[in-house]
Each structure stands twice: as structure tokens, then as C-alpha cells.
Amino acid sequence: MADIDQVTQSVLAQIDSEGFKQEGAYNLRYNGYSLCHGNTEHIKIEKKKDKQGIDVYISGETKGEQVHIPVVVAVSGMTDEVYNDFYVEEGAEVVIVAGCGIHNSGCNDSRHDGIHTFHVGKNANVRYEEKHYGEGEGTGARILNPVTKIIMEENSVFTLDTAQIKGVDSTKRETEVIMGENTKLFVIEKLMTHDKQNAVSNMDIYLNGAGSSAQITSRSVAKGESGQVFHPRAIGNAPCHAHIQCDSIIMDQARVCSIPEIDANHVDAAIIHEAAIGRINNEQLIKLNTFGLSEEAAEAVIIENFLN
């Protein structure tokens, strides 16, 4: 078993809600290299030979197993670019827990770009959880720029649950999903920015297969002088259903821009979008005050549950 220092353990506790253990299938990337990794009978993790990153092979026999592949960057001034490819065989059922935490206590920027590609076989069911988090007393920025590409074969189901908890100074997320026949996609995106942070999230969902459906839910809270831009796009190229819902709470001097885009190229493509940006509802605050909660506590409860 590899030794994991205290800083890394505390970052892992933030980004891996299931609890990271050196058991089952796992790979802990620490400061640009694989600190420890393990395989199981059904899930094999191999280091890439031509560039940084891993290939994860999930067999069709996999039923309910988890793979944990967290990344921790704990040095100031590091840029870590990593390519992770997931090959999920027909019929597999798997939970992939990723996430990246940066601890920057220096004055140089630390950056992690995770480029993930998922090849999801027929009838497979994948849940992918990804949490991003930054901490450290340094003045150097904590930057995370994830790129996620998901290719879904017929009848597969993919749940993308992403959250940026706090402490990430700059993020630009690029997500692309190519959906085959009768595939189902669920995206839950949660984001909080504070101070002078910036976040951009672009998402292109191509509903190419007949009977495909996508539900995209985005919830965000912008505090301080932070800025957020969301641009989820659903492109219906076949008889399909898609629903995009973006809700943001804006506070202080923050800025939020929400641009849901729906693009139908088929007469039976049914696509809906909803977007709302607003401050914390005063009636909600008063209601929680009547439970005995102070203004600050009520505000914290509303945000916590909104991003729950």
C-alpha cells in the first residue's frame, strides 16, 4: 500500500464522496504520476505508453463495481495534462468516481487538464462522478480545464454527475456527448464560484439515435465578484427528447450568463430548455428564520440544498 500524505488525504476526502481506498479498481494520480493503482477481475487500468494518462477497460461482466481515479495536484506551478480513456463493454454496469483537487500553497499557478473519453458499449450503464476542488493559502491560481467526450452505443445509459465545490479560480469545461439509438443521458452539473473566480461550461449533446433522450440539469451559485457562463446545447438529429434546465443563484457582485441552446434537425425532435437566474428568494430566507435560523445560517442552508 502506498503512503498517502495528510494534505492528499484531506483533498481526497473532498473529491471522493464514496471514500478513496486502495482497494478494488483504482488509480491515484499525484503530482503528475500514478502513486498507486489496482485492478480487479473485471476492470483493468493500464498506463498509456504514448502520453500521460490511463486506459480503463471495463468488461461486460462488471455489475455494480466502482472505479476510483482521483487526481491530486499539490505543488505550485505545475501543469498536468492527462488523457484517460474508458472502454466500457456491452452490458457493463459501473460507477466511475473521478475528481481533481489542487492544493496550491505557492505563488505560481497550478493547473490540471483532464481529457476523458468514454466509449460506452451497447446496453451498458455508467455513472460518472467528478468533483473539482481547490485549496491552499498560496496566491497562485488553481485551474481546472476538463474535456469530456462520451460516445454512447444503442440502449446505453450514462449519468454524468459533476460538481465544482469551491476554491477553483478558473475552469473551462468542454463536454461532448454523441448519443446512439435509444440511449439515455442524465447530466447533473453543480457549480459554485466565489471571490474573483471564473467558470465556463460548454456542453454539446448530439442526439443522433432514434429514441435517444437527454436530461441536463445545471445548478450554480455565484458569489463575490465571480463570473459564470453556461452554454448547454442539445442537437436533435433524430426522433428524440431533450430537456435542459439551468438554475443559478446570483449574489454580491457576481455575473452569470446562461445560454441554453436547442437545435432540432428532425421533425420528431422534442427539445425544451428552461433557464433562470435570480438572487436568493427572500420568502425562503424568512421561512427559515421562522425555524430559528439566523440570516447567515438560512442563506447557507438554501445554497447547500440548492447544490445538493
Next chain:
Amino acid sequence: MLEVRNLVFHPLDNGVEKSIIEDISFTVEDGEMLVITGPNGGGKSTMAKLLMGIEPLDSGHIIMDGIDITDYSIAQRANAGIGFAFQQPPRFKGMTVARFLSLAAGAQLSERVCCDLLSGVGLCAREYLNREVDGTLSGGEMKRLEIASVLAKPHKICIFDEPEAGIDLWSFSMLVKQFEELHANKRESLILISHQERIIQMADRIMVIKDGKIDAIGKREQVFPGLVGEDTGCVCRSKQHKA
């Protein structure tokens, strides 16, 4: 005991001072049920909000068990023992019913306690615990949950603003039973704003507010006969209905 002395509320409406509550004084004894009724727009809900500190009063005093709580914030009044059920409760995205009730109780409630609270207001508990208190709940479900939230912990005084509004007939009977039980226990003083005859008839005393003033106050048997047939717009057996 709650003592309300000379409450006045004159908010500005487009720069013009409006008289909403005009010198209202009354008391509520321990364990007493006071039903406030009267025509729409007469100032009942505003009165309730002044008691809870949701609206700022212009003058007057609110005294609970001998302590002047006039300057208390909403949260301080809540912690002093006042519970409040809104006429139109707000919704909370992302908050589960179980979490909502635990917040109301001020402690993490067990599933069993949550179930008892929900069953008490006619909601099938298991179906609701993990549901969100958001737009997926109907108006009637929200109202019942609102009442359950006030019943989630003991109070000295509970204020219910039109608890019957939006509730179906079957749930209404259950609600009346809940209030009867609460009243029978005499552990909490109850202030109910209502237009419903069944609720008004449960009162120990009735207060009629009209045009921001007390139009009548007294024991049920004294005030109620005067309501029937009066053009207060507050009971179902008004002249119009009779006709």
C-alpha cells in the same frame, strides 16, 4: 401569555402612508385558541406577520410571558417559542421533505418521527420523505407540509395563517382533528386566521379584524352569532349564501 399592546402599522405605498393596522390590543392566554377572522384585506395576515416580526411595526409592544419581544428578530421570536405557518409557503429547490422537517424541528428527525408528522397532516409519509420541497408538490401538499413544519417542535404560541386554504375536503377533516388535539392538550396557545366555520367554532375566543381595527373580540358564543348573517365576508353562511 401573549400581550399585544397598541400595534400600529402604517407602511408607505407609493410615498403615501397607509393605515393597515390601527391601534390593535389583545391578549392570548396560555393554551387558548384565538381565531382571527374578518373580511379579505382587513389586516389579518399583516397582524400575524407583525407578531412574528416579518413586518416591522410602527409602534406598540408585543410581550410574551412578561418579556418584551417587540425588538426581537424573526429568528429570536422563533427561538423564544413562536411558530408560524404561512398562507403561501415558499418552495425550496433541492431540499428534501425530511431535511425541511428536521430544520423545522431544529434537530435531525428520525424517519419514524417524520412519518408521524406527515401522516398527521394527511400525507403518505414514505412517498414524501425524499421528495423535494419544490414545484413538484401541489399547493395543497405544500400547505400540509407547512403545518407539519410548525408541529415539528413544541412552541409556546403557534400562528397559522389560513391553514385550510388549498386543502381538499378529506385532508381538511384531518386538519381540524389535528387542531382539536393540539387545543385539547393546552400545551400551546393557538392563533388561527381562518374563514372556515368549523375552525371558527373551535375557538375559545374570536377576534374580528376589519379595516385594520378590531371589530369584535370575545368568547366564541358571544361573537360567533354576530358573524352569521353579518356582511364580513368571512363565514360560509353569509346573507348571500342564504339567499
